[in-house]
Amino acid sequence: MTQAPPAHPAAATGSESARVAAELARLVPGGAHTYAKGPDQYPEDLAPVIARGLGAHVWDVDGREFVEYGSGLRSVTLGHAHPAVVEAVSRQVARGTNFARPALIELEAAEAFLEAVPTADMVKFAKNGSDATTAAVRLARAHTGRDLVAICRDQPFFSTDDWFIGTTPMPAGIPEAVTRLTTTFPFGDLAAAEAMLEEHRGEVAALVLEAGGAADPPAGYLQALVDLAHRHGALVVFDEMITGFRWSRHGAQGLYGVTPDLSTFGKALGNGCAVSALTGRRELMRRGGLDHDDERTFLLSTTHGAEGHALAAAIAVMEVYRREDVIGRMERLGTTLRAGVEEAVAAAGVGEHVLVRGRSSNLVFATLDEAGAPSQTYRTLFMRQLLEGGILAPSFVVSAALTDEDIERTVEVVARAAQVYRRALDDGDPSPWMGGRSVKPVFRPHA
Template sequence: MRTPDLPHSREANKRLHDLVPGGAHTYAKGEDQYPEGLAPVISHGRGAHVWDVDGHSYVEYGSGLRSVSLGHVHPRVTEAVRAQLELGSNFVRPSRLEIDAAQMFLATVPTAEMVKFAKNGSDVTTAAVRLARAATGRDLVALCADQPFFATDDWFVATTAMAAGVPRAIADLTVTFPYGDLPAVEALFAEHDGRIAALVLEAATQADPPPGYLRGLRELCTRHGVVLVFDEMITGFRWSESGAQGVYGVTPDLSTFGKALGNGFAVAALAGKRELMELGGLRDHRERVFLLSTTHGAESHSLAAAMAVMQTYDREGIAEQLHVLGTRLAAGVRAAARAAGVADHVVVRGRESNLVFGTLDGDGQPSQAYRTLFLRQLVSGGVLGPSFVVSSALSDVDLEYTVDVVARACAVYRRALDAGDPTPWLGGRPVRPVFRRYA
């Protein structure tokens, strides 16, 4: 594959670094996440395709960090937003749309009794933590250590390699546990008996939870008076419209949704039991909680987008479509890897609606260098894929094209393995982990 020339993207990246710390407003979109010289800056998108400022087109995966599950410029969403913009976006009092959106959300996620909207996942997940602390009178938060991201706030960032600026006193209030290990959670509760306010985790990530695990967590949290919080940022509207809780039949006390809820528009939701949520309201005798109070939390065009998304999922069976598309893509990628003799090194993981790929070296260990090689071949071939997370806008042609590009990438991967060194195929420094102590 011929490496595309990206002079305008290179200049735009330089300007971004001059103006924006990190060169992007989200670290996971940073230039360091892509091979050197191959970090295209996007001009526009439509459906499952995006175009960079140099005029190259790409089949896109993981759109908007998994938020654009219907594809860019989806007609139903765009029309709903356009119509609402003609009516105003923000008023001095709630709009009628806030009732309609709340009713539709609670019908879509029937395990929740109340909902409050915001603009991003960090806000609602931190609100869940604050609510749990207020309800229990406890300070500690138990966080799943095997899952990558929960919030930009101190209670979570303290657990990462980028904890600079977080006071030690705050860091000491977060404890961690491994996913899938009930005895570990029981031991954690015993170690911090009566001090843990909330247990926060994604109900599922790369695989279904072990049998009985979520029900076991539910029972442990109930027994110890701990608020169970499911982060449904990814699982919501990808596992099902009602999230992982709808798939696995376990109801958390609180849950947080975002990403695919708005198909790229900024909207998130904190949902849960009325008994807890009313602590942030005006109809409860207990001490009030400053739950969520954001100027733009109920921006009407974002709520209109969320309602259009929920309607589209319901009418078109989008969750099922995502699983079907992911199944076909995974099969094609695995077949291409087998044909090139790299099936043990280029691996596809995850639920069909949320696929990622692993790049392993000759010893079978995860390798940033081999990830760089693979990404370089993908981008050069016109596939912008930090993951293989699908959108419903992908066509049969898109999938076939992607598998063809993957096949050619796997052939290069095989050559690098045979040489015992991927360096000649990297084109520069390897891609870097998001969370690292130094730039």
């Protein structure tokens, strides 16, 4: 059997990353504040703990440099420590960040956001996507007087709150009665959505979905879905956490020319700073305000929802997007990366086992075993080879800070990883190259 290559010294059990990761696991449940960043998502003893980042590069606590993909779970599209964002945040922090009354910057941020997303009339800011999307669900229920929410079952995540988490393989602690108030429908299948609405006629408050996914929606699907929902008295909520400022400056709704009733944004909006947004039609959003006679809806009311430095970051991000073709650059980089990776894996004879999927600005990779089935063990092998080559890639999601040289280097490392992948397939055993236990899916009932 072929022997595995030696690990980079930074991957050794005695590394500083390993020491800090162990302390994190002792003090923080799961070892990270986001499950997708947990050590179980990375090969054993090869989960670098980051010390700093600049552009598309990060350095771990051992001083090792990586080209980074999927930056901040897709939130850092301009690159780490982008000068315009750093300057705006620093300036605002010096002025104070939170007051007893709204600050001028809250108006400035609202104006900038609604200019960027002209399909909406009003906006309310928060700190994370879960709160914003849950607020959209609450608003839809208040407006329609209905309890049931329908979520797109082909999309992985909408909120940390009970109405969504109860539908996942990790429903512990969530009352079954709450879970029964959420149903599902598939993406791109209008007939199936109609069947779901007919089955629950008069019960569905909202359909919640990402407007874009691994592939563009079928022609006319999104508008037809909005029209169908309205005929059944339901609202449509677009979760634009990923698609907003990655599909287009105006979100997926701008790219596809469809106006939802409500939508939620985050991630790229702050280039890594904590800011999200609930936005939508005035007649709906105003229910969370003071200028109506309806029963009031507790929409969003968070102490830190309008922190000045986060809003300053958002304004700076939106200004960069207005001046520069950030989307076009990410699309070009992603197209080049996809072509290079596909050529490299094909040359190694694993083109049917390492697949690149998704929009060019939002690429992911799939790893398949000898039988062509999705494999966490082969994902472990592949990720280990990438990390040992200086590529931190839980996905191939690009940022605009990547350079052509970064892409070339990535493809070179992928080519070497693909050769190891081929050898493991030939041996029928990837374990010599895994370095330990397999990486795990985030949503699973037991650790």
